[in-house]
Amino acid sequence: MAKAATRVYECQKCGYQSPKWLGKCPDCSAWNSFSEELQQKSQAPTQSENFYSLSSDLMPLSEVGSEAPARITTGLNELDRLLGGGMVPGSVILLGGDPGIGKSTLVLQWLAQVAGAQGPVVYLSGEESADQIKLRAARLKVAPDRLFLITENDLGKALPKIEKLKPSLLVVDSIQTVYLPELSSVPGSVTQVRECSGKLMFMAKSKGMTVVLVGHVTKEGSLAGPKILEHMVDTVLYFEGERGQPFRMLRTFKNRFGSVSELGVFEMLHSGLREITNPSELFLSDAENLSPGSVVLSSLKGTRPILAELQALLSPSSLGMPRRVVVGVDSQRVALLLAVLEKIVGWQLGGQDVFINVVGGLDVDEPSIDLGVLLGMASSFQGKSLANRPIVMGEVGLNGEIRPVSGTEVRLQEAARLGFTHAILPKRSGRFKAPKGIELHPVHYVDEALELLGK
Ligand code: TYD
C-alpha cells in the first residue's frame, strides 16, 4: 500500500481527528486542543501490526472456562488490594499522576519486590539516566539481581531486547517519553502515545507479562495525550497528594479485575513510600470530645470504609456576598444542604460565611456524607457539639428526609474497631448486623438529627 503523507489535526486530549483545524473539539469539548499530525500510514495496517485484537468463533458462554485469573503479588499489600488481589499476567496498568508526586519511586519499589520474589523484571526509563535510577534505588535500599534497567526512548530498539528476557513485569516510565521511529509525530503526541501503547499491549497479552505505563497528568487533571488510553488499558490508577504533605493517595479509577474507587494511602519518607494500613487513624484527631463544627464522617472508598473528621465554621459575614470555602467535599452539595437548613429548618444562613474542611486532605465526595456535613454546619452555627463523638452517615433529601446509604454494616464495623461507641444513621437502613458496643441513633428527618446536638 502506498504510504501517502496526509495532514490531519488531532485533539491532544481525546485523539479526535479532523481534516481541518478546529477551535473546540466536538468529542471532548476541549478548547484549543488541536495540533497538526503528519500521518504517513493509513490507519488500518497500523492497527493489525500494533494492536492486540480479539478473534474467536461463536461459542456458548456456558462453555467458557470460569477460572479466576492467576495473580502475582506485588509485595505491597495496599497495591495488591487496589489491583483486586495482585497483578493479572497479561494485563496493562496505567499509573497516572502529577510530576514529582512519586510515581517513579512507587514503580521502583514495586519492581524490586516482584524481582525478589518472581524473577526477572524490566524498568524501561525514557526520562532518567541509569545513574539517577541507581541513586534512587540506593535511597530506597533496593538492589535485587533480577531487576533489569534499560534507558531508551526508541521502543523499536527496546522491545526486542525485553522480549528475549521474558520478564513477568515491565514498567515504562513514562509513556509520554517513548516513541516509534516509523511515526513522524513527536513523543507525547496522541499518535505516538496510542501506537506505543498498542505495541506494548500486544506484547503484554501475547507474552503474558504485566505492563505498567506511567503517565503524567496535566494541570487540568486529565492525562496529557493518553486520555484515550483509559479505554484501552485494563486498570487505571491515579497517584495523588498535596505538595508539601507527606501523604500520597493511590486510587483505582478503572479496573477490569477488581472494584473501582479503592483507595490506598502511603507516606513519602526519606527512604521511599510506606504503606499506611490504618488510614482512618490518620484522618481523625485525637480529641476525646468534638468541638462545635466537628463531625466524624464515614466514607466508603471502594470496599473499604474510612472515617474522617470534617470541620465546619459558620460566622456572620462582613461581605455583601458571603464566602463559601469548601475543601474535600462537593461545594454543590454544601449549597444544597444550606438550602435544606434554610427552607426546612427555617434558619437564616444567607449572611453567614461558610468554611468546610476535611482533615488530612481526604476527598469525601459521596451522598452518604450529607448528614455529617449538615450536622457540622448546624453544630457550628448553634455553637453546640455532638455528644459522645458519634460517627455520622446518611444522605439528605430535599424535603429533609434522611435516606439510607450502602455498606452500613462495614462502616459500623470500622467505627467499632476504632473504638467509637455511637452512630447516627438513617432509620430506613434496611437489615444489617450492628457490631457489639455501638449505640445506634436512627433518624428519619433532619429535625430529629438536629435534636441530637448539644444533648
Ligand atoms: P518521583 O518518584 O521522582 O516522582 P515522579 O516520578 O512522579 O515524578 O519522586 C519525586 C519526589 O519524591 C522527589 O521530590 C523526592 C521525593 N522522594 C522522597 O521524598 N523520598 C524518596 O525516597 C524518594 C526516592 C523520593
Ligand code: MG
Ligand atoms: Mg518519574
